[in-house]
Amino acid sequence: MSTNSISATRNRFEDWEEAQEYYLENGLTDGLPVVVPTEARVSAMLEHCGLAPGQVIGVEGIRQKRFTAEKIAINAVMAGCKPEYFPVVVAAVAACCERPFNLHASSVSTNGATILVLVSGPYAQQIGMNSKAGLMGNGNRANATIGRAVNLVKTNFYGSSPQGMDKSTFGQPGKISFCFAEDLEASSWPSIATAKGFPGGVSTVTVFAATSPIQVEVVGGRTPREVLAGPAQGLLAMGPDTPEVLVVISPELMTYIDKADWSREHVQEFLFERSRLPAGEWMAWNRLNRPWEINRPEEMISCVPSPDCFTVVPAGGDATPYADLIASWGSSRSVTKEIQIPR
Amino acid sequence: MTSNSSPIVALDPRDETNQMGAVLALRPSSLDGKTLGLVSNNRPHTDELLQMVADVLREQYTIKGVIELNKERHQWPASPEALQQLATECDVAIHATAE
Numbered sequence: 001m002s003t004n005s006i007s008a009t010r011n012r013f014e015d016w017e018e019a020q021e022y023y024l025e026n027g028l029t030d031g032l033p034v035v036v037p038t039e040a041r042v043s044a045m046l047e048h049c050g051l052a053p054g055q056v057i058g059v060e061g062i063r064q065k066r067f068t069a070e071k072i073a074i075n076a077v078m079a080g081c082k083p084e085y086f087p088v089v090v091a092a093v094a095a096c097c098e099r100p101f102n103l104h105a106s107s108v109s110t111n112g113a114t115i116l117v118l119v120s121g122p123y124a125q126q127i128g129m130n131s132k133a134g135l136m137g138n139g140n141r142a143n144a145t146i147g148r149a150v151n152l153v154k155t156n157f158y159g160s161s162p163q164g165m166d167k168s169t170f171g172q173p174g175k176i177s178f179c180f181a182e183d184l185e186a187s188s189w190p191s192i193a194t195a196k197g198f199p200g201g202v203s204t205v206t207v208f209a210a211t212s213p214i215q216v217e218v219v220g221g222r223t224p225r226e227v228l229a230g231p232a233q234g235l236l237a238m239g240p241d242t243p244e245v246l247v248v249i250s251p252e253l254m255t256y257i258d259k260a261d262w263s264r265e266h267v268q269e270f271l272f273e274r275s276r277l278p279a280g281e282w283m284a285w286n287r288l289n290r291p292w293e294i295n296r297p298e299e300m301i302s303c304v305p306s307p308d309c310f311t312v313v314p315a316g317g318d319a320t321p322y323a324d325l326i327a328s329w330g331s332s333r334s335v336t337k338e339i340q341i342p343r
Numbered sequence: 344m345t346s347n348s349s350p351i352v353a354l355d356p357r358d359e360t361n362q363m364g365a366v367l368a369l370r371p372s373s374l375d376g377k378t379l380g381l382v383s384n385n386r387p388h389t390d391e392l393l394q395m396v397a398d399v400l401r402e403q404y405t406i407k408g409v410i411e412l413n414k415e416r417h418q419w420p421a422s423p424e425a426l427q428q429l430a431t432e433c434d435v436a437i438h439a440t441a442e
Contacts, residue, residue: 009355019351028356037354062420065358074356105418156356331418 006039006053006070023078027164028156030148030176034078045073048083049090049342057090058097060158062104067093071157072149078156079149079177084127085142088205089149091337092117095207096150100333106209107160112168113329115150116210117179118246118313120192121203123339124181131183133317136213136324147179150207172212186251186314189264196336203339206311208246209332214238218253218321224262225270227253231323232274239287240277240301244309244328247271250316253323268307276302289330371434374404380429380436381409384417388441396437 013019019036023029035041046053046069053070060067069090076089096103096115106113119129130140138144160166168175182192189195193204216234221227235245247267249257257267280297282288288301304310311334316322328334371377379400381393390413397409410432414421417440421429429436 006354007359009359010352011355013351013353015349016351019353036351037356038351039354042354066360070354071356071358074354078356102419104420109418152356157358159358331416 004052004054006042008070008074027161029078030152030155035080037074037077041077042070042073045076045081045083045086046070049086058094060097060103061099065158067097067153067157072153075152075156076149079152080141080145081149085146087339087341088119088146091205091339092150092207093153095205095335095337098335101207101209101335102332103158106329106332107154107158108165108167109329110167110169111211111329112171113209113211113332114172114174114178115154116174116208116246116326117147117150118192118206118208119181119203120206122201123203123341129181131181131315135180135315136178143179144177147177151175151177174210174212178210180315182313183251183315187254188258189314192311192313195264198338203341204336205339206334206336208244208326208334209329210246211327211329214325216323216325218323222256224257224260224267227256227321228267228270229274231325232271234325235271235275235303236277238303238325238327240282240303241289241330242303242327243305243330243332244311244334245304246326247310247312248316248324249312249314250320250322251314251318253321254314264312267312268310271310272302272304272307276300374400374406374435376405376407377434378408378410378432379406380433381411382414382421382429382436382438383412384414384440386417386440386442389439392441393437393439396439
């Protein structure tokens with residue numbers, strides 16, 4: 001099959017309604033109507049990025065799935081993406097195919113993790129992503145459709161559909177879409193992209209196998225220690241076998257951290273120290289996955305293995321001091337990729 | 344709207360290739376003289392379950408040998424080395440999970 005022409009099966013429908021019913025009845029949507037993926041729309045997506053239809057963007061190791069540009073583009077069209085969002089979707093799918101992300105297990109687990117897409121760098125602003133009030137919610141096309149596209153790729157192309165391969169106990173709203181941008185104006189810190197070693201000006205996506213968020217309201221306090229104590233206490237709800245946590249800090253909370261000149265690493269260290277408990281206490285709560293490996297009940301165990309397992313992101317509305325805590329699923333590690341922006 | 348009443352040709356979002364090309368391996372007619380691989384995913388009681396299965400098979404067949412492997416973490420795939428060992432040293436393999 002040529003990589004230069006779209007090879008996907010063409011289905012003919014009498015009208016829009018018939019097309020919608022086909023995709024809905026065949027389990028090819030998230031339960032909501034989709035944009036009908038015509039060849040013209042899919043070609044526009046591919047042409048924006050200069051990608052050949054058959055170009056392989058990533059290969060997932062367990063099921064040996066080869067994610068081609070055309071199939072990703074079809075799902076991106078269905079999600080409602082504009083072509084300028086497509087570079088973000090492509091980078092996110094490529095990141096999901098990296099072994100540490102563990103796409104197969106994370107997308108079939110009873111835990112119910114979804115793929116969260118965090119965008120860092122100037123491209124987020126260029127395509128109008130929301131990094132401020134309501135960033136994890138509704139109302140922003142880029143946030144909503146990029147996250148939706150990645151999750152449609154997972155269900156439609158990879159095959160992890162609810163009550164099929166996906167054995168989520170509860171599922172979560174983020175399985176429809178979970179995507180937002182870092183607010184570069186909310187702190188003096190370097191961007192997540194820079195913190196992860198990418199050159200200045202580069203934009204990145206980071207994918208997390210995300211469980212449901214926990215929002216923590218901070219009442220009172222003026223120093224970093226005071227305002228971060230509540231979020232640190234919230235981390236205990238995640239248990240001691242959490243691989244990573246995305247900690248989203250609202251701009252008001254960030255002002256206290258910035259005023260005290262605390263770095264991102266300082267915050268990570270503080271959260272690590274304050275989210276530790278004796279092994280015996282975790283065991284008493286039945287929160288330790290492998291209690292038989294514990295020799296000393298007094299051994300202190302944090303909710304994550306090391307401070308750098310906290311990804312601390314300034315973002316959100318500026319009216320209140322909140323933090324949002326999003327744990328990664330048990331055996332997945334976040335993966336960051338540069339967004340290849342068409343010139 | 345005219346766009347809603349015109350015929351539409353739309354594309355399929357699914358994976359349409361059989362990329363693994365996977366087919367089931369031939370099943371032996373008997374386990375007599377065969378080497379059995381037992382693959383635990385390290386969840387609690389998995390080892391006990393596998394041993395029970397192995398004991399039953401030993402009663403029914405003359406098993407040549409048993410090779411035990413532990414995947415260490417149920418959420419991760421077996422290592423390529425472990426899979427290679429199973430492929431080269433075992434005639435059949437049983438993978439189990441328990442809780």
